[in-house]
Amino acid sequence: MIDESLLYSAIKHASELGAEYVETRFQRDYGFSISLRNGKILGAGSSRKSGVGIRVLVNGSLGFSSTNIVDRESILEAVEKAVARAKSLSSLRKNPIKFSTERVGKASYQVVVKRKLEDLVVEDIVEMGSSLYKTLTSELARAKIPVTTFSIETHTQEKLVITSEGAYVYSVIPRIYVDSNNVLFSPEKGTLQRMVSLAASGGLELIDEWRPVETIVLEMKRLENVLINSVQPPKEKVDVLVGSEIVGLLVHESAGHPMEADRILGREAAQAGESYVKPSMIGSFRIGNEYATVIEDPTIPGSNGFYLYDDEGVPARPRYLYKEGLIHEPLHNRHTAFLFGTSSNGAARAMDYASEPIIRMSNTYFKPGDMDFEELIEDIELGVYLKSYMEWNIDDVRWNQRYVGLEAYMIRNGELAEPVRDPILEITTQGFYSSIVGVDKNLAFYPGTCGKGEPSQGVPVWFGGPNVRLKKISLGVRAQ
Amino acid sequence: MSMDLELGRKIIENLKNKFDEVAVSIVTRDNVMVKLWNTEPSVVQSWKITDISLRLAKDRRLFLLEFSTKDPETLLKDVEQLPSIAKKIEEAEIYAPLPEPSIVRPVEGGIDPNVLSARNEPGKLVYKMIDAALKYNVDRVAGTLTLGHETRSILNSRGFEASESKTIIEAYLRSFKGEFSGHWAYGGTKLDESKLVEVGDRAGYLATVSNKKVEFTPGKYTVVLSPLVVGNLINYLTFMASAMAVIMGFSMFLKYKPGDRVAAEALTLLDKPRDTTLPGFASFDDEGVETFDKPIIENGRLVNLLHNVSTASKMGVKSTGNAGWMFPRSWNLELSPGELSEKDLFKDVDKGVFFSNNWYTRYQNYAEGVFSTVSRDATLYVENGEVVGQVGRVRLSTSFPILLTNTTGCTRERYDVMWWEVRTPSRIPYLVAREIMVTRPEI
Numbered sequence: 038m039i040d041e042s043l044l045y046s047a048i049k050h051a052s053e054l055g056a057e058y059v060e061t062r063f064q065r066d067y068g069f070s071i072s073l074r075n076g077k078i079l080g081a082g083s084s085r086k087s088g089v090g091i092r093v094l095v096n097g098s099l100g101f102s103s104t105n106i107v108d109r110e111s112i113l114e115a116v117e118k119a120v121a122r123a124k125s126l127s128s129l130r131k132n133p134i135k136f137s138t139e140r141v142g143k144a145s146y147q148v149v150v151k152r153k154l155e156d157l158v159v160e161d162i163v164e165m166g167s168s169l170y171k172t173l174t175s176e177l178a179r180a181k182i183p184v185t186t187f188s189i190e191t192h193t194q195e196k197l198v199i200t201s202e203g204a205y206v207y208s209v210i211p212r213i214y215v216d217s218n219n220v221l222f223s224p225e226k227g228t229l230q231r232m233v234s235l236a237a238s239g240g241l242e243l244i245d246e247w248r249p250v251e252t253i254v255l256e257m258k259r260l261e262n263v264l265i266n267s268v269q270p271p272k273e274k275v276d277v278l279v280g281s282e283i284v285g286l287l288v289h290e291s292a293g294h295p296m297e298a299d300r301i302l303g304r305e306a307a308q309a310g311e312s313y314v315k316p317s318m319i320g321s322f323r324i325g326n327e328y329a330t331v332i333e334d335p336t337i338p339g340s341n342g343f344y345l346y347d348d349e350g351v352p353a354r355p356r357y358l359y360k361e362g363l364i365h366e367p368l369h370n371r372h373t374a375f376l377f378g379t380s381s382n383g384a385a386r387a388m389d390y391a392s393e394p395i396i397r398m399s400n401t402y403f404k405p406g407d408m409d410f411e412e413l414i415e416d417i418e419l420g421v422y423l424k425s426y427m428e429w430n431i432d433d434v435r436w437n438q439r440y441v442g443l444e445a446y447m448i449r450n451g452e453l454a455e456p457v458r459d460p461i462l463e464i465t466t467q468g469f470y471s472s473i474v475g476v477d478k479n480l481a482f483y484p485g486t487c488g489k490g491e492p493s494q495g496v497p498v499w500f501g502g503p504n505v506r507l508k509k510i511s512l513g514v515r516a517q
Numbered sequence: 518m519s520m521d522l523e524l525g526r527k528i529i530e531n532l533k534n535k536f537d538e539v540a541v542s543i544v545t546r547d548n549v550m551v552k553l554w555n556t557e558p559s560v561v562q563s564w565k566i567t568d569i570s571l572r573l574a575k576d577r578r579l580f581l582l583e584f585s586t587k588d589p590e591t592l593l594k595d596v597e598q599l600p601s602i603a604k605k606i607e608e609a610e611i612y613a614p615l616p617e618p619s620i621v622r623p624v625e626g627g628i629d630p631n632v633l634s635a636r637n638e639p640g641k642l643v644y645k646m647i648d649a650a651l652k653y654n655v656d657r658v659a660g661t662l663t664l665g666h667e668t669r670s671i672l673n674s675r676g677f678e679a680s681e682s683k684t685i686i687e688a689y690l691r692s693f694k695g696e697f698s699g700h701w702a703y704g705g706t707k708l709d710e711s712k713l714v715e716v717g718d719r720a721g722y723l724a725t726v727s728n729k730k731v732e733f734t735p736g737k738y739t740v741v742l743s744p745l746v747v748g749n750l751i752n753y754l755t756f757m758a759s760a761m762a763v764i765m766g767f768s769m770f771l772k773y774k775p776g777d778r779v780a781a782e783a784l785t786l787l788d789k790p791r792d793t794t795l796p797g798f799a800s801f802d803d804e805g806v807e808t809f810d811k812p813i814i815e816n817g818r819l820v821n822l823l824h825n826v827s828t829a830s831k832m833g834v835k836s837t838g839n840a841g842w843m844f845p846r847s848w849n850l851e852l853s854p855g856e857l858s859e860k861d862l863f864k865d866v867d868k869g870v871f872f873s874n875n876w877y878t879r880y881q882n883y884a885e886g887v888f889s890t891v892s893r894d895a896t897l898y899v900e901n902g903e904v905v906g907q908v909g910r911v912r913l914s915t916s917f918p919i920l921l922t923n924t925t926g927c928t929r930e931r932y933d934v935m936w937w938e939v940r941t942p943s944r945i946p947y948l949v950a951r952e953i954m955v956t957r958p959e960i
Contacts, residue, residue, distance in 0.1 A: 071606075074610060074611075074764065074765060075610075077607065077609075077610035078578070078579075078606050078607050078608070078609055078610060079579075079609060079610060079611060079843070080579040080580060080581055080609055080843060081578075081579075081580050081581075081599075081602060081606065082580060082581035082582055082583070083580075083582050083583075083595055084582070084583040084584070085582075085583070085584050085585070085586060085591060085592075085595060086583075086584070086585035086586065087585065087586050087591075088566070088585065088586070098558065098561070099558075099559065099560040099561070100560065100561050100562075100563075101560055101561070101562040101563070102562070102563040102564070102565075103563075103564055103565075103566065104564075104565050104566065105566050105567060105585050105586050105587060106565075106567070106587050107586075107588075111565070114565075115563070115565065118563045118565075119563060121637070122549060122561045122563055122637070122639075123561055125561075125637070125638055125639075125640055126551060126558040126561050126639075126640050126643075128640070129557050129558050129640055129643070129644075130557045130558060131556075131557055132557075134559075159602050159605045159606060160605050160606075163605075163606055163607070183766065183771070184764075184765060184766030185766075186765055186766070218765065218766055218767065219766075220766040220771075220884055222884075227885065228882055228884040228885055229882065230766065230880075230881075230882045230883060230884055302554075302555075303554055303555055303657070303659060304554045304559050304659075306554065306659035306691055306693070307553070307659040307660040307661065307689060307690065307691040307700070307937075308661075308937045310876075310893065389585070390585075391564055391566060391585070393560060393562060427879075427880065427881045427882065428879045428880055428881035428882075428887070428888065428889060429879055430876075430877035430878070430879045430889060430890065430891050430912070431877060431891065432877075432891045432892075432893065432910040433876060433891075433893045433910070434910075436910070437891070437910050437911075437912070437957055437958055438958075439889060439912060439956075439958075441881050441889075443881075459881060463912070463956060463957070463958045463959075464958045464960060465958050465960060468958060468959075468960035472960070491550070491552060491661050491937060492550070493937065510959075510960065511959055513956065515881075515887070515914070
C-alpha cells in the first residue's frame with residue numbers, strides 16, 4: 038500500500054494551487070496468467086500496475102494527471118500538471134464544470150474468498166488445458182478441432198480513494214477469468230468458432246464451481262451438431278426466443294450504454310458515441326412494454342462488476358434503467374448529477390491508476406419473470422431459439438443492433454428441434470423491448486470487459502437476463 | 518533515455534543467472550490529451566508513465582511479465598517465484614531462442630520539438646481544429662487532441678541494447694449539425710497545423726454535406742469507403758495477418774499460404790515500420806531484430822504473415838521484424854494508392870452507399886473472416902454518380918474474402934489516419950467495392 042500522507046499532500050498542494058476539488062486515487066492491479074494451445078503451454082505471465090491518479094477541478098475546468106513513480110516529488114509534479122493544464126484551458130469553457138453535493142463514504146472493504154488467488158496451482162491449470170484438448174479431440178466424432186486455447190487469469194484490484202471533500206474508501210477486489218477459443222472444422226461444412234468466457238469476483242473456489250473443462254466440452258459437442266446438421270433460418274416471420282446470453286449482452290448495449298448520463302449529454306460523442314435518450318425522455322418515454330425492466334446493480338455479491346463505493350467515493354446502489362417499459366434512471370457521476378439536478382448514483386469507475394473515473398456499468402440484467410423454459414415455448418408452433426452468439430454490434434446512439442446466433446435451434450410445436458445456422462436478429466431498441474411476449478425465470482449472468490473512454494478503458498462487468506420470447510419477427514439470413 | 522537503459526541493464530544483471538534468457542522492454546510516455554465536449558474541453562489528461570515488460574526463458578519455458586511501475590524491487594519480487602513454476606510446466610510449444618544481436622540502422626526524423634513544447638499549451642491547436650469545423654456553421658463539436666513523447670528501450674541478455682524516441686500527435690473531431698454528423702482524424706509525428714485544420718474542415722464538411730434523409734432498402738450495393746473506414750478494416754485484417762493470430766485460430770489466413778490470391782489485384786497492403794512520418798515507426802522490434810518495410814498483400818496475393826522468431830521457427834520461415842514477444846504486430850500500415858480520383862469518387866457509382874466512418878467491427882467467425890460493422894456519421898446514398906441523401910446508420914455485412922475480392926479500386930489521394938477505431942497508424946486511400954451487402958433492421 039501507499040503511504041497515505043502522499044495523497045493528503047497532493048490534496049493540500051492542489052488546493053493551495055487553486056483547485057476547488059481534488060480527488061486522489063492510489064490503485065494497484067496485479068495478477069497471474071497461464072495460457073495453453075491444443076493442450077500445450079504457450080507461456081505464463083504476470084502483470085502489475087500501480088500508481089496514483091489525481092483529478093482536480095480548477096476555475097471550472099477539469100484536469101487529470103497520473104504517475105507510476107510513487108514518491109512525493111513525482112506526485113506533486115503530477116498535481117502541478119493537472120492544475121496548470123486545466124487552468125490553461127479554462128478560458129475555453131463557456132460553463133464551469135461543477136459537481137453535485139454528495140455524502141461520500143469513509144469505508145474499507147474487501148471480497149472474502151475461500152481460496153486465495155495466490156494459491157493457484159500451476160499444474161492444475163496445465164492439467165485442465167491438456168484435458169480439454171484431449172477430451173475434445175477424442176469425443177468430437179464428426180468435426181475436427183484445429184485450435185482450442187485455454188487460459189486462466191487472476192486479477193486483484195486494490196484502490197484507495199481520498200478526496201478533498203472527505204471521502205476515504207479502501208477496497209480490495211479479487212477476480213478470476215477463464216477463456217477458451219475453439220475452432221471446429223468440417224471439410225464439408227466449413228468452420229464454426231466459439232469463445233467461452235467465465236469470470237467473477239472471488240477466489241479459486243470459482244474454478245471448482247465452474248468446472249470449465251466439462252462445461253466447454255458439452256458446449257462444443259452441441260456446436261458440432263450445429264456445424265454438421267444445421268439448416269438455414271426460416272424466411273417467414275417466426276416467434277423468436279432470445280437466450281439469456283444474448284439478452285444479457287442486449288441489455289448491456291441497448292439499456293446500459295444509452296442510459297449513461299455522460300453519453301446522453303454528449304461527453305463521449307467522438308468516441309463511444311451518444312444516446313437515443315434525451316434528458317426530456319427520462320421518466321416519460323416508453324421504450325417497451327410492461328416486461329421491459331432492466332436493472333444495474335454493482336452490489337451483487339460475487340459479481341464481476343462488484344463494488345460498494347465508486348471512484349468518487351459515492352455509495353453504490355441498484356438502479357432501474359428501464360422500469361416496466363419506461364426510461365427511468367440514468368447512470369450518474371457527480372458531474373452529470375449536477376447537470377441533471379439530481380444526486381450521483383455511484384457509477385464512476387476507473388480502469389487503472391492512469392485512467393480518469395467515468396460513468397460505467399457494473400452488472401446489468403433484464404428482470405426475470407416466473408415461467409419455466411418449457412412454459413415459455415410450449416405454444417410456439419414454429420420459432421427459432423438463439424441460445425448463444427458470436428458477432429454483434431450496435432450503432433453509436435444504441436438504437437440499431439444485431440446479434441448473430443451461434444448455437445441456435447428451430448422450435449417446432451413447443452419443442453426444440455434441429456439446429457439453425459447463423460440466424461440474424463437485427464432489430465431496434467424499441468423494436469426489441471416492445472415485441473416481448475414472455476420472460477422465463479432463468480436469470481443467468483455472463484462476463485464481459487466493457488470498453489469506453491479515451492484512452493479506452495476496459496472494466497469488468499456482468500450482464501444477464503432470463504430467456505425472452507419475442508412475437509413474430511423476421512430473422513436475417515447471411516448473404517453468400 | 519539513458520536512465521531507462523540503465524534500469525534495463527540493472528534488471529538483466531539481476532536476472533541473468535536465474536534464467537537462460539532475459540529480455541527487457543521499457544517504454545516511457547509523457548503525454549497530454551485534451552478531450553472536447555460540446556465545443557469546449559471536458560478534461561485535460563496528462564500521463565508520465567513508464568511501462569516495463571520482461572520476457573524470461575528457462576529450459577524453453579517462457580514467462581512474460583508486465584509492470585506499470587518503476588520500482589525495481591516490486592519487479593524482482595514478482596520474478597522470484599518463476600524458477601519454481603518453470604519446473605512445474607512443460608516447454609513452451611511456440612518458442613525459439615532470442616536472435617544474435619545484429620546491427621540495427623536507426624530511422625531518423627521521428628522527433629518534432631514543436632510537439633514537445635505544445636504539450637503545455639494545447640489550447641491554441643484545439644482552437645484551430647474547432648474553428649475549421651465551425652466555418653461550416655455546425656452546432657457543436659467533440660473530439661480529442663493528443664500530444665506525446667515516447668521512448669522505447671529494448672535490451673536482452675544476448676547483448677542487444679537500443680533505444681528510440683518519437684513524438685506523437687493524434688487528433689480527431691466529430692461535428693454535429695442537427696441529426697447529422699461528420700468525423701475526421703489524423704495521426705503523425707510532426708506538428709503540422711494544416712493537418713489539424715484539415716481534421717476540423719473535413720468533420721465540418723461531412724456534417725453538412727447533405728441534410729436530406731432518404732429511404733433505404735437493404736441489399737447489395739457498390740460501397741465507397743472513406744480512409745477512416747478502410748483504416749479500421751485494414752487494422753482488423755492485419756491483426757489476422759499476425760502469425761500468432763493464425764496459430765491461435767483468430768485468422769482467415771488459416772486456410773491460405775503465401776502466394777495465394779486473397780484480394781483484388783488493385784490491393785497492396787504494406788507494413789511500414791521505417792516511415793517516421795507515421796507514429797508507429799520502429800527501427801528494431803522487441804527481439805532486437807531490425808525492422809524492414811514489407812508487403813502483407815501485394816497485388817492481391819498474400820506475401821507475408823507477420824512473425825517474431827518463435828512463430829517464424831514454428832512455420833519454418835524467418836522473422837519479419839514484427840515481434841511482439843508473444844504476438845507479432847504491425848507497426849505502420851499503408852494501403853497503396855490506386856488510380857481513382859477523390860474528386861470523381863462517385864462518378865461510376867450507379868447505386869451505392871458512401872460510408873464516411875464506422876465502428877463496432879465484429880466477427881461471426883475469424884477463420885472465415887465473416888464480419889459486420891456499423892456506419893456512423895455521414896452515410897450517403899449515391900445514384901448515377903450523385904449524392905441523393907443520408908441513409909442513416911446502416912450495417913456493412915460481409916466477409917473479408919468478399920470485400921477484398923470485390924474491390925474495384927482505390928484513390929490516388931491518401932490520408933494519415935489514427936483514432937479510437939484505428940489504433941495502428943495508417944496511410945489509406947478511399948476504396949470502392951461492388952456487390953457488398955448493406956443491412957438495417959425492419960423494426
